[in-house]
Amino acid sequence: MTVALKRARLLAASNDPGRLGRSAYVFIHPIMIAGIIAVAAADDEVLAHPMAIGEAATTWMIVGGAALFLAGHALFKAVVWRETPWSPIVAIITLALLGLLAPYISALALGVCAAAIVVGVAVADRLLQEEGSELTANRRPG
Numbered sequence: 386m387t388v389a390l391k392r393a394r395l396l397a398a399s400n401d402p403g404r405l406g407r408s409a410y411v412f413i414h415p416i417m418i419a420g421i422i423a424v425a426a427a428d429d430e431v432l433a434h435p436m437a438i439g440e441a442a443t444t445w446m447i448v449g450g451a452a453l454f455l456a457g458h459a460l461f462k463a464v465v466w467r468e469t470p471w472s473p474i475v476a477i478i479t480l481a482l483l484g485l486l487a488p489y490i491s492a493l494a495l496g497v498c499a500a501a502i503v504v505g506v507a508v509a510d511r512l513l514q515e516e517g518s519e520l521t522a523n524r525r526p527g
Contacts, residue, residue, distance in 0.1 A: 395466065395467075405464070405465060408464050408465075409461055409465045413460050413461045413464060414457070414461070415457075416453060416454075416456060416457030417453075417454050417458060417461070418457075419457075420450045420452070420453030420454025420456070420457060421454055423446045423449060423450025423453060424447070424450035424451055425450075426446050426450070427446035427447040427496065430442070430443045430446065430492065431443065431447070431495075431496045435491060435492060435493035436491045436493065437491065437492045438489070438490065438491055438492070439487055439488035439489070440492065443495075444495065447492070447495050447496050447499050448480050448481070448483060448484040448487070448495070448499055451476075451480055451499045451500075451502065451503050452477045452481070454503070455476050455477050455506060456473070458470070459474055459477075470510075472505075472510055472513070473506050476503070476505065476506045479502055480499060480502055483495065486498075
């Protein structure tokens with residue numbers, strides 16, 4: 386059984402799928418969208434001034450936007466799938482530490498590092514998803 390099918394069944398079996406959908410798509414998705422908008426604004430600034438170092442607004446948009454997106458992602462998983470999403474939590478902490486480097490590195494380097502962290506979360510989630518699928522597929526009914 387695929388992960389998507391398992392999750393669809395989980396939603397269907399929910400006592401209140403309407404509340405679950407409302408929480409996920411009305412309250413949580415806007416957090417992720419706000420993060421995407423902040424990162425897009427940061428990209429505009431980085432492209433305009435790639436060698437700028439330590440600009441507070443650009444740093445907040447780069448690091449804060451990525452963290453906001455990942456926080457929404459983690460919250461979505463926690464509310465909808467009832468999972469503790471460790472990869473985005475670790476990534477948010479890493480982004481906070483990356484923000485401490487902002488006065489010493491260019492906006493371009495900061496943006497590349499933040500993007501690498503978000504890509505790392507996507508890769509980790511995919512690998513963990515595949516690992517979970519393999520474990521479930523290898524179980525035989527007793």
